Amino acid sequence: MPPSSRKATTLADLWGLIAPIFRRHALRVALGLVTLIAVDVLQLIIPKFVQKAIDALAAGTATPHFLSRIALALVLIAASMAALRFVWRTMLIGFSRILERTLRNQLFAHLVRMDQPFFERRTTGDLMAHASNDLPVIQMAFGMGVVAVVDILVLSLTALGFMVTIDLKLTLIVLLPMPVLVVCTRKLAAMLHRRVNVVQEQFSGMTEFARATLSAIRLIKACTLERFQARHFERLGLDYVAGNLAVARVQGLLAPASTLVGSAGLLLLLYFGGCFVIEGRVSIGAFVAFISYLSTLIWPMMAVGWVANLAQRGLTSLRRLHRILAEQPCVETGPCRVLPPSRKLVCSLRSLDFSYPGSSEPALRDFNLELGPGLTGLTGRTGAGKSTLCKLILRLYPLPPGMLFFQGEEATGLTQASIRNQIAWAGQESFLFAGSIADNIALGKPEASLAEIRAAARLAAIDEEIMAFQGGYGATIGERGIKLSGGQKQRLALARALLCQRPMLLIDDGLSAVDVATEQAILDNLQAQDCTVLLISHRINVLCRCQRVVILEEGAISACGTHEALLSHPFYKTMLEKQKRHA
Ligand SMILES: Nc1ncnc2c1ncn2[C@@H]1O[C@H](COP(=O)(O)OP(=O)(O)OP(=O)(O)O)[C@@H](O)[C@H]1O
Ligand SMILES: [Mg+2]
Incomplete structure (x- = not known):
């Protein structure tokens, strides 16, 4: 599909891309979600037990037997939470990795199926960016993103529910600073994303520069560019450090923001909650439980801003991936017949x-x-x-x-x-890879025996030279055949074509x-x-x-x-x- 005939990608198209993977692993996802919800609910039950114990202590009704039963319940809850947490992590994060792997395989299989015009429209760097940038974002969105959404829904709603049952007015008062946290995290997450992108680009620029320099090292030396290249690399390194510091500054703001908002909520709770305890409107146990619920709320509130940003990026990455996968080869478009093999071809x-x-x-x-x-x-x-x-x-x-x-x-x-x-083809530029001579010749017929490889090399008049190399056919030829002369490279490519017969x-x-x-x-x-x-x-x-x-x-x-x-x-x-x- 050439760019001109591209139509807008709908959400249904995107769902069509990932739905088969979800369906194939439905049981894993369902088990992951159920155990995650169970952990969230158990986490919220703990303050209830603490509340009971404190209220009994305050009222003087607590007995050692009663306290030991509460302690046992808390230990059982903690142990169940640990086991369930292990299950949801394995199931849900495991699923996000399976999703990433399946999409990566799909992308690779699609790329190798595409025709020449497709590769002329796109650069290698652009195609590689899908694997290195888009797929990890999709994995994150469907891994920790989904976990955060469940936490937001279950943890915050249940915590709020428990808080409201204790005291509606107090709940509304302590929630006052929370919107600040949502807005702050949303803004900081967007800023963090932009800066991380810059760092990623700086890193790939630096590696690409090193790769290009090393692969053209002979030219660099011939033009005496060693110092110039080294200075340029140093500048790239400085930019990369500056970019990382910019990321660290935003990351450094996230934790203080949550602590500040949490402390503001705690301050309000201490004052107003304290007054309510004095008035006898709220018990001491409920007051302590309230503190736990308030701290439980911090993570879901932060997650709201983070998830909104992640969902946006996940959708953009999925859309980009879908656009590539929707392109179709243009040479073989319909059902085709097989050309019967023959000894002579016209x-x-x-x-x-x-x-x-x-x-x-x-x-x-x-x-x-x-x-x-x-x-x-x-x-x-x-x-x-x-x-x-x-x-x-x-x-x-x-x-x-x-x-x-x-x-x-x-x-x-x-x-x-x-x-x-x-058809066997010995192209104008002989493509050789870092491996042995035998592997390079046998590229089109990997199952070929050494005798067959030697026969093809003899036809290309290179057998004797190969045998003179240390290691013979097992000798490695370096990246792009760097250890070979121009004529040797050409004859190796010819032997490769002849081997296919x-x-x-x-x-x-x-x-x-x-x-x-x-x-x-x-x-x-x-x-x-x-x-x-x-x-x-x-x-x-x-x-x-x-x-x-x-x-x-x-x-x-x-x-x-x-x-x-x-x-x-x-x-x-x-x-x-x-x-x-x-x-
Ligand atoms: N991928 C491409 N996209 C657009 N134009 C191209 C592409 N490849 C080659 N051309 C153009 O097509 C024309 C023929 O190129 P071709 O490579 O077939 O020449 P050639 O006869 O093999 O030359 P040489 O003897 O230098 O190898 C040239 O004008 C070239 O610029
Ligand atoms: Mg040519």
């Missing part, structure tokens, strides 16, 4: 026109070509559209029907996976960093493969080995023929002369 491009999303300039124009078994060379100036053609054959971008066919079948009616399963092979400039002797050895191997090969190259040495060569100019085919037939083509001729001069 790919036809008919009157193909293509512009990148958001671009008005076509990258390929009126493109007609049939790719069948054998080597087809593709050349053209930089930016002519060669890599674009590979991406379209791989179905990375959506195309209208009638332009791309596999075995004569319309590509839009075939599943992406069944098409990609028949697919009927079609796309090699995008995959031999540009390889010496001539190695290049010719690889071409011999490719020729013996008997599969459909599209070989993109700027080198005449490579192109002259292909059955035919296609010349691309500004997205359109300007000529197609054998090496000999193209010798008179202006672009081909110039390229040949230049390369002869430099040979």
